Amino acid sequence: MTLGIVVSLFGLGTALVLLFTLAIYAVPFFVALTIGMWAFETGAGVIGATLVGLVAGVVALFAxxxxxxxxRSLxxxxxxALLFAVPAAVAGYHAVLGISALLVPSEAWRHVFAAIGGFVVGVSAAVQLAAFAGAGAQPMQVTVGRRDAEFAEGAGPDQPRLPSPSTARLTAPSSEPRG
Structure with a gap:
């Protein structure tokens, strides 16, 4: 009896982790399924429709x-983000509603939990899209220069300032041993 409860909770937890992890793929899956069905109905066959649908889903995700x-516009x-989050939220709502039917006897509470779960899954999909796309990752600019170098006069704020030729001299190493 106890082992069955533990295994059920483990399976439920695994299903929820998969739901959150795969939430971002709701739209590409829908695109793949739609294009694949269209390809099949136009005579591509099962293998051709599967390949066309798979390519369409991958292109949709990466695009x-x-x-x-x-x-850059917010x-x-x-x-x-909403184009990805809304279908994921709908899928999350129905998944949590189905899972909660196993554990929660009240219909009203099942819908409350499903709404919360759908919202969380939708937010998770938007966050995953931003993370995959590298949102917020700005290239770093590194400026290397000598602190004591004289800089060219007349350079504007957007122009690089280069050391003048008179300060960029290096002394030649001596061939005498130090002692």
Whole structure:
């Protein structure tokens, strides 16, 4: 009896972890399934439709990640994130509703837990999209120079300042041993 409860809780936990991990793939899966079904209905066959659908899903995921990473407008980023978060939230809602039917007797509480679970899954999908796309990762600029060098006069704030030729002299090493 106790072992059955532990195994059930472990299986439930594993299902929830998979749900959160795979939430970002709801839209690419839908795209892959739709394109794959279209390819099958137009005569591509099972193998051809599967390959076409798989390629379409992968392209959809990477195109969204690339678009999210390259767009700097917060409004457009929010729209792209919502395109991934809303279907994931709907899938999360129904998954938690189905799982809660095993554990919660009250219908009202099942819907409350499902709404919370759907919201969390949707947020998880948006965060994963941002993480995969490398959002917020800005290239670092490194400036190397000598502290005591004289800089060229007249350089504006956006122009690099180079040391003048008179201060960039290095002394030649001596061939005499130190002692």
């Amino acid at each position: 969204a990640q690339l678009l999210f990473a390259s767009v 409004v457009l980023r929010a729209v792209i």
